[in-house]
Amino acid sequence: MQTAEAITGPGRLARILEQLGVAGTLALLLMAGVCLVAIFAPWIAPHDPLEVDIANAFGPPSATNLLGTDTLGRDILSRLIWGSRTALLGPLAIVALSGSLAAVIALTAAWKRGWVDMVISRIIDIQFAFPAILLALLVAAAFSSGFWPAVVALALASVPHKARLLRSEALRERAQPYIEALEVQGMSGPSITVRHLFPAVWPLFSTQLILSFGYATIELAAISFIGLGIQAPTPDWGLMVAQGQATLIQGEFREALSAGICIVAVVTAVTIIGDRLSHNHGRSI
Amino acid sequence: MTRAIAFRTLSVASTLLVSSFIIFAAMHYSPGSSLAFILGGGENTATPEQIALVEAQFGLKDPLLLRYWHWISGVFTGDWGRSYALREDVWRLLGSRLPTTLGLIGLACTLSIAFGVAVGVLASIAGRAAGIAITIVTTIGFATPGFVAAIILVSIFAVKLGWFPALGSGDGFANSLWHLVLPSIALGLTTSCVIARITRVAMAAELGREHVQTAIIRGVPKHLILWRHVLRNALIPIVTVSGISAATMVAGTVVIEFAFGLHGIGTLLIQAVQQKDVPVVQAISIVLVGAYVLVNFVVDLLYLLIDPRVRLANR
Numbered sequence: 001m002q003t004a005e006a007i008t009g010p011g012r013l014a015r016i017l018e019q020l021g022v023a024g025t026l027a028l029l030l031m032a033g034v035c036l037v038a039i040f041a042p043w044i045a046p047h048d049p050l051e052v053d054i055a056n057a058f059g060p061p062s063a064t065n066l067l068g069t070d071t072l073g074r075d076i077l078s079r080l081i082w083g084s085r086t087a088l089l090g091p092l093a094i095v096a097l098s099g100s101l102a103a104v105i106a107l108t109a110a111w112k113r114g115w116v117d118m119v120i121s122r123i124i125d126i127q128f129a130f131p132a133i134l135l136a137l138l139v140a141a142a143f144s145s146g147f148w149p150a151v152v153a154l155a156l157a158s159v160p161h162k163a164r165l166l167r168s169e170a171l172r173e174r175a176q177p178y179i180e181a182l183e184v185q186g187m188s189g190p191s192i193t194v195r196h197l198f199p200a201v202w203p204l205f206s207t208q209l210i211l212s213f214g215y216a217t218i219e220l221a222a223i224s225f226i227g228l229g230i231q232a233p234t235p236d237w238g239l240m241v242a243q244g245q246a247t248l249i250q251g252e253f254r255e256a257l258s259a260g261i262c263i264v265a266v267v268t269a270v271t272i273i274g275d276r277l278s279h280n281h282g283r284s285i
Numbered sequence: 286m287t288r289a290i291a292f293r294t295l296s297v298a299s300t301l302l303v304s305s306f307i308i309f310a311a312m313h314y315s316p317g318s319s320l321a322f323i324l325g326g327g328e329n330t331a332t333p334e335q336i337a338l339v340e341a342q343f344g345l346k347d348p349l350l351l352r353y354w355h356w357i358s359g360v361f362t363g364d365w366g367r368s369y370a371l372r373e374d375v376w377r378l379l380g381s382r383l384p385t386t387l388g389l390i391g392l393a394c395t396l397s398i399a400f401g402v403a404v405g406v407l408a409s410i411a412g413r414a415a416g417i418a419i420t421i422v423t424t425i426g427f428a429t430p431g432f433v434a435a436i437i438l439v440s441i442f443a444v445k446l447g448w449f450p451a452l453g454s455g456d457g458f459a460n461s462l463w464h465l466v467l468p469s470i471a472l473g474l475t476t477s478c479v480i481a482r483i484t485r486v487a488m489a490a491e492l493g494r495e496h497v498q499t500a501i502i503r504g505v506p507k508h509l510i511l512w513r514h515v516l517r518n519a520l521i522p523i524v525t526v527s528g529i530s531a532a533t534m535v536a537g538t539v540v541i542e543f544a545f546g547l548h549g550i551g552t553l554l555i556q557a558v559q560q561k562d563v564p565v566v567q568a569i570s571i572v573l574v575g576a577y578v579l580v581n582f583v584v585d586l587l588y589l590l591i592d593p594r595v596r597l598a599n600r
Contacts, residue, residue: 125296125300126300126303126304126307128300128581129300129301129304129574129577129578130304130574131532131533131535131536131573131574131577132536133536133537133539133540134536134539134570134573134574134577137539137554137555137558137566137570138308138311138312138566138570139311140558141311141312141315141557141558141561141563141566142311142312142314142315143315145558214428218428218430221430221432222430222431222432222540225432225540225543225544226539226540226543226555227555227559228555228558228559238432241432241433241436242432244436245435245436245439245544248436248439248440248444248451249443249444249451249452251444253436253440253444256436256440257436257437257440260433260436260437263430263433264425264428264429264430264433267428267429267430268424268425268428271424271427271428272424
């Protein structure tokens with residue numbers, strides 16, 4: 001019941017803003033702005049992000065091309081605006097996928113305890129051995145490179161961190177007397193888990209999900225940067241840094257730098273929001 | 286204590302064994318055919334005899350477990366197979382590439398710990414304004430991916446100022462080291478910001494403790510208090526975080542080597558992934574996973590040795 005109100009209640013919003021402080025509120029506004037830009041990209045972007053105009057390559061900033069043009073004469077600003085879509089959707093998909101997997105795994109382990117918990121914990125330990133970038137490279141080698149393989153690989157790689165925290169949190173909650181009382185009353189395991197255990201651990205878990213959005217942004221952009229994620233000519237910030245890097249030596253730094261700033265801005269904002277929210281749990285995540 | 290160490294050693298060994306099997310199996314079942322690559326795209330013109338010969342030579346038709354057994358026993362005896370693409374011994378390839386990667390990680394660790402601890406200590410004793418400035422810089426630095434740091438460093442220090450080379454590994458010791466400066470700053474940036482934050486928090490906690498307050502009241506010189514009583518006690522969390530960060534650098538090196546065109550195992554891995562050069566992908570993956578797991582293991586052990594509370598609480 002508490003969660004239903006938590007999402008919609010107006011008092012809750014004021015409390016969240018208070019927790020966020022000035023920096024956190026600014027970060028939230030920035031993220032809201034980026035979301036709007038991503039949604040309305042077709043209307044905001046002054047040019048077609050894919051429109052090639054070789055004659056106008058490396059054009060300087062002007063009234064028609066506010067940030068200038070890239071190697072192929074494409075408008076950098078329009079590519080940045082369109083690039084916000086993959087920059088938000090990719091990490092969102094990673095967080096959603098890894099979050100749901102981690103929730104199922106961790107809550108099962110916490111509810112069943114005993115040997116189920118032991119097996120799951122061991123699997124989590126082994127998964128910990130694969131750094132995210134390496135797992136993404138392996139998936140690219142074994143299957144193919146692209147947006148979805150990278151998303152799935154990075155999601156799998158971030159499951160163990162989430163599952164480990166959620167499991168220990170759920171185990172603690174599981175030991176509370178009210179859970180036992182519900183059990184005695186004859187409520188089934190799955191429904192206690194869904195209706196009581198999960199809502200109880202949700203505040204901490206959701207904060208962790210926000211923080212992991214930042215890591216996912218960096219990792220997905222890095223995979224695209226090394227050429228195994230999102231493929232050209234799709235406008236994507238990580239890809240733009242890679243393309244701009246090739247012309248850096250000639251002093252053409254606008255494309256790489258502007259895309260890099262976008263990535264840093266989003267990750268900084270998300271990290272500040274997550275940090276501020278995690279302070280009220282009084283525990284590092 | 287001995288039991289705890291034995292338990293962890295066993296767990297690390299089994300983790301490595303299982304992950305090596307996962308790596309091998311993933312590449313075994315991958316859809317792209319190794320055969321096509323070995324024949325250099327000539328699989329349509331190759332005679333059945335030629336195909337059979339190649340299959341026998343590389344053991345492509347053997348069952349998974351048998352191939353895994355051949356591979357893993359080779360790993361232990363120094364026979365890591367031959368690269369499909371470069372037609373070279375994988376062990377020798379790794380040997381020629383490893384120094385660059387190790388140099389990069391080593392320099393990045395050194396720089397980021399030195400810089401992080403210095404900034405953290407400074408932030409804990411500096412005034413309010415300086416403290417806020419340092420917080421802002423470390424927050425943004427933490428959120429800056431290595432490859433973005435790379436393009437910023439290159440455009441300022443290589444292109445504009447010309448102090449450092451922009452690309453490549455260089456030859457000779459001094460020159461190679463020179464080529465590693467910018468890459469190691471890019472690789473260590475996130476870590477140094479994390480260490481700066483942790484140092485600051487740990488220093489602040491120690492500064493507020495009773496024995497430190499007593500020392501201040503008794504008039505012990507400030508630098509002595511900082512060094513003997515504060516920093517030393519604050520070192521435990523700093524060491525732990527540094528260790529964990531070193532482990533993440535093992536993975537981060539792949540992207541940074543690519544960004545700076547360094548000839549380390551990271552760029553070799555990316556190249557091998559693009560060419561489906563299975564033996565090289567397997568070898569580098571197991572090296573990276575092994576290094577990552579071992580560094581984490583060592584940090585665990587150090588933690589066990591340094592902090593008696595952890596030592597006693599553990600099985």
